[in-house]
Amino acid sequence: MKASRALLFLLLTAALASPALADGPAIGAPAPTFDLKTLDGKPFSLADASKSNKAVVLMFIATKCPVSNAYNDRMRDIANEYGKKGILFVGINSNNTEPESEVRSHATEHGFAFTIVKDPGNKVADLYNAQHTPEIFIVGPDGKLIYHGRIDENQQEPAKVASPDLKNALNEILAGQPVAKAETKAFGCSIKRV
Amino acid sequence: MRNGSKSESRNPKWRAAAAALLFVGLAAAPAFAADPPRLAGELDAKGLADAVARNHGKVVLVNFWATWCVPCREEYSDLIRLEKTYRDRGVAVLGVSIDFAKDLPKVEKFLAANHPEFPNYMKRSGGDDQDFIDSVDKKWGGELPFTVLYARDGTKARVLSGKQTYASFEKAVTELLR
Numbered sequence: 001m002k003a004s005r006a007l008l009f010l011l012l013t014a015a016l017a018s019p020a021l022a023d024g025p026a027i028g029a030p031a032p033t034f035d036l037k038t039l040d041g042k043p044f045s046l047a048d049a050s051k052s053n054k055a056v057v058l059m060f061i062a063t064k065c066p067v068s069n070a071y072n073d074r075m076r077d078i079a080n081e082y083g084k085k086g087i088l089f090v091g092i093n094s095n096n097t098e099p100e101s102e103v104r105s106h107a108t109e110h111g112f113a114f115t116i117v118k119d120p121g122n123k124v125a126d127l128y129n130a131q132h133t134p135e136i137f138i139v140g141p142d143g144k145l146i147y148h149g150r151i152d153e154n155q156q157e158p159a160k161v162a163s164p165d166l167k168n169a170l171n172e173i174l175a176g177q178p179v180a181k182a183e184t185k186a187f188g189c190s191i192k193r194v
Numbered sequence: 195m196r197n198g199s200k201s202e203s204r205n206p207k208w209r210a211a212a213a214a215l216l217f218v219g220l221a222a223a224p225a226f227a228a229d230p231p232r233l234a235g236e237l238d239a240k241g242l243a244d245a246v247a248r249n250h251g252k253v254v255l256v257n258f259w260a261t262w263c264v265p266c267r268e269e270y271s272d273l274i275r276l277e278k279t280y281r282d283r284g285v286a287v288l289g290v291s292i293d294f295a296k297d298l299p300k301v302e303k304f305l306a307a308n309h310p311e312f313p314n315y316m317k318r319s320g321g322d323d324q325d326f327i328d329s330v331d332k333k334w335g336g337e338l339p340f341t342v343l344y345a346r347d348g349t350k351a352r353v354l355s356g357k358q359t360y361a362s363f364e365k366a367v368t369e370l371l372r
Contacts, residue, residue: 066262066294067336132335153322156294160320187327187336189263190356 024129027148027182031139032127036117039104044090044117050139054086055146055173057166060125061091061116062133063098063106065189070155071134072110078151079114082170089114094125095133095192122193135186136166138173146173149184233291233301234313238321239329242290245315246344249286253370254344255363258330260292261300265357266339270308272360276367277312284346285367289314292338345370 025031033047050056059075062068079089091114093103100118107116119125128137138147147169152161169179237245246254257273259266277287291301291314298316305314317326327336331353334340341354343366351370354362 064262066260070294132337150324153324154320155323156319162322185324185328185335187324187334190335190337 024127024148025137025145027145029145030143031137031145032124033143034124034127036119036124039100039107039116039118044115046090046139047143049088049090050141050143053088054141055088055170056139057082057087057089057170058128058137058139059089059091059114060128060130060133060135060191061093062095062189062191063093063102064095065133067155067188068133071151072112074151074158075134076111076113078167078170079112082167082174083114085174087170087173091116092119092124092130093117094119094122094130096122096194097192122191125191125193130186130191132186132188133191134188135191138166138169138179140173147179147182148186150186232305233298234315236318237290237315238318239326241315241318242326242329245288245313247348249288249344250348251346252284252286253346253367254286254288254348255367256288256290256330256342256344258290258292258338258340258342260338261297261304262293263338267304269339269357269359269363270310272358272363273312274308274310275360276363277310279364280367280371281311284371287312291316292336295319341366343367343370 031046031050033045035043035045038044046056046058057079061075075089075091083089091107091112093116103116103118106112117124124130130137134151136147136149136151137145140146147166149165151164151166153163153165154161165181165184168181172179235241242256246256255273255276257270259270261267273287273289277285281287287310289310289312293301293316295316301314301316323336327334330340330342331350334353334355337355339357341358341363342350343352343354345351352366354366
């Protein structure tokens with residue numbers, strides 16, 4: 001009887017605790033901090049990185065997802081362009097199905113010059129409730145979430161993009177303006193948590 | 195002339211036109227009569243709504259899949275079995291490939307290998323992908339496989355996200371047949 005009460009208590013506690021984790025940070029709320037190693041073996045701290053950059057762009061990426069791969073060139077080009085303007089880009093691979101060696105060779109193949117971290121056990125993906133690849137979060141110097149969503153609306157035809165949401169947000173951040181469209185709907189492959 | 199023909203055949207525009215004609219030809223073909231099975235055509239948000247509406251009076255199961263999606267391929271045989279079992283009881287199954295246009299040959303190869311007896315479409319490429327995704331389900335983020343069930347009156351009744359078993363497909367369908 002005692003054992004079943006204890007179990008009930010544990011279940012209730014878990015049920016009460018889970019919504020906050022499941023929701024992910026809201027726009028304007030503190031972005032969860034994390035510390036991971038980059039593919040180069042260097043330490044990466046979001047708390048430190050956000051303080052020393054105009055913004056940090058977290059990009060949940062994949063090696064095998066065709067949707068994420070359709071954005072490889074765009075991610076590379078945006079990171080190169082805005083990296084020169086004080087924005088730090090971090091690719092996060094949370095897919096349990098994609099080992100670090102594969103993430104490294106994929107980055108080389110596609111000319112990714114931005115920082116990339118592997119997220120063992122999807123811990124960072126869970127902190128942000130990231131569900132898709134690609135999925136973008138922008139963190140400001142104050143550590144708060146500024147933008148969450150997609151890169152743009154057109155997966156297959158970069159030349160026909162009509163709503164470059166990530167670039168728009170970055171331009172507004174660099175101009176010292178609030179991001180007008182701070183939340184868009186990320187779409188793509190599911191992050192492989194098993 | 196011969197040289198001209200050669201250069202035309204090498205011209206990407208002519209190749210694109212030939213591919214488009216081929217695709218239109220495939221789209222115009224009967225959905226079931228062809229052997230091996232062919233694509234029923236491309237569709238956008240309106241095309242999907244029309245395809246569902248054409249099956250008014252039936253329970254309609256729309257399955258979104260892609261050749262690169264392993265769980266999609268794994269559950270596909272269950273959809274084929276389900277459609278065969280329930281087609282005479284008022285169930286229609288529609289497949290929608292989310293593969294990119296460049297992967298049309300892979301889609302056709304998959305259909306030829308699996309022989310579905312229900313129509314399969316490809317999502318029309320270009321445009322606002324989010325419009326299409328939202329038209330299917332506001333909570334959908336494009337992850338695959340994804341299945342939507344419509345009741346006999348055409349209203350959306352249920353969504354099934356992720357890989358399903360035959361039993362879960364069957365349960366969802368039979369609940370709507372009652």
